[in-house]
Amino acid sequence: MAGTNEVLSVATDTQLRRDLPDSIVIPPIRGEMVHLRPATVDDLPRLDELDAFYGASKITGKDAATERAVVHTWVRRSQAWEHGQAPTESGVGDPESRRTIAWAVLTDADHDDDGKVDASSTANVIGMIFLIDIDGWSRSARIQIILGRDYRGRGYSRDAMPRVMTYGFAPEPAGLGMHRIWVSVPEKNTRSISVYQSLGFVPSGTSRDALWDAENSKYQDLIVMDTLVDEYDPIRSLDAFGMHLIEDNPGVKEALSAREHSIAIQQKRSTGSGTGNVAEAGVSTGAADILGEAPQETGHGTRSADDVSRAAQHQDFAEGRVKEPHTVAERVADEESNWPYGQGERKTSKEAWWRTLGRGRKRDTESE
Structure with a gap:
């Protein structure tokens, strides 16, 4: 009888922990304008070449140096999870054992019709996209994209984000099985807020005076927006931007x-x-x-x-x-x-x- 109780106790503990897997195979994801592959530390210098941290205070509310350091940490955390390293072993782990997935965003486009891929100097990399703070217990994750200075406003994020969110919400093993995906954005970044709304995010809270607006020398609010698995429709989120479904993508x-x-x-x-x-x-x-x-x-x-x-x-x-x-x-x-x-x-x-x-x-x- 004692043995049966011990087995039941172990099963219950495992269920209650809602653990994330010890390692993960990060899938490639295809879009119409971009394609995504797992990011590596070798991609990090390319972000500097792309001037990807330009205007960080307007986009995320952080200064460029802080944003750069955070992105470097996210990529290392992502690779550590791929390699099966525990958060305590990776050197860049989260004390709450939350995980991160980082993809490099690549394009094959030639917008200026010069016969060369626009991002040929950076091996086609134009930025990165992340699922951050992946919380197995709450089934929650934050999404963020960072693009090179010359690649903003062209629709790349509208192509990539719905496809990553589809993977995030899809049940395991096809996806991560998340219940909630959220973003945080400075109140003055109205452009990003509009994009997130079109993707299905709704405002869920405000952190008052959470960020410093260096341009105007005053504090500004941080807006938190989220969407849930039963509220989000990946097909229509693509259609809202004229994008099409790619059926062999994960989820x-x-x-x-x-x-x-x-x-x-x-x-x-x-x-x-x-x-x-x-x-x-x-x-x-x-x-x-x-x-x-x-x-x-x-x-x-x-x-x-x-x-x-x-x-x-x-x-x-x-x-x-x-x-x-x-x-x-x-x-x-x-x-x-x-x-x-x-x-x-x-x-x-x-x-x-x-x-x-x-x-x-x-x-x-x-x-x-």
């Missing part, structure tokens, strides 16, 4: 399955209680049962059909219980008429599709 298969589940949910809502359209959409029997449930009583009152369907979608995506995706042609054929957040609803970035996602979900608002 995309799972995202497509969740998307098709949403299509089936919308068909169910629009056609009543019949099951014909659900079957036509190819939803599994378990998902159809969930969709057919009546409103449920909870501690916060009655759950609406929207709440139940969102919960079903979140459960399927977060735990990987999703069906195989249809072909691209089948998905495109369904998109205009069936997708609940279609083109007609996304008139401007201020009325983007993501503003309707997750808003019906019950939250604890008693403390607000």
Whole structure:
């Protein structure tokens, strides 16, 4: 009996720790304008050549020297995780055992039509993108991108960030299985705030006078924005910038399955209680049962059909219980008429599709 209790205790402890793996294989990620590969310390001098830390105080609120030191630490932490080094062994570890993944951002573009790749002098590297403070316990991570001075404002971040976030949210082993991804941005960096909003981030808090604005010799607020796994749609975040899905990228298969589940949910809502359209959409029997449930009583009152369907979608995506995706042609054929957040609803970035996602979900608002 004692042996059984010990086994149960070990299993419970393992579950409660929610540990990240001891090592990780950082996947390459392809975009339309850029492609990503694991960053190395050899890439760090290239950031100096790119003048990537120019204007750091406006972009992140840190001075250039501090930003440079932090980025160097992130890359070393990323390589340490790849090599299976514990945070205490790497020399650059986090006392909370949080991890970092760093990708180098590369482009093959020739914008000036001179017959040479724009970033040929830096081996095609134009910047880096990071998932930082990856917290296995809370399933949370922060995302940040840094680009060379001459490569800003060209849409590279809009190509790279949704694809990294798709990997971050995708259930293990396809992705990291994160529940929340967040950013922090100085209040005066309105350009980045607009990009993050279009990606699905919403303001979640403000750190008052947290940063020094050297340009205007005054303090400024730090805005925290985040998005959750059941609020974020990687397909529409790409579409918001005219980008297209690349199906063999990590986590995309799972995202497509969740998307098709949403299509089936919308068909169910629009056609009543019949099951014909659900079957036509190819939803599994378990998902159809969930969709057919009546409103449920909870501690916060009655759950609406929207709440139940969102919960079903979140459960399927977060735990990987999703069906195989249809072909691209089948998905495109369904998109205009069936997708609940279609083109007609996304008139401007201020009325983007993501503003309707997750808003019906019950939250604890008693403390607000």
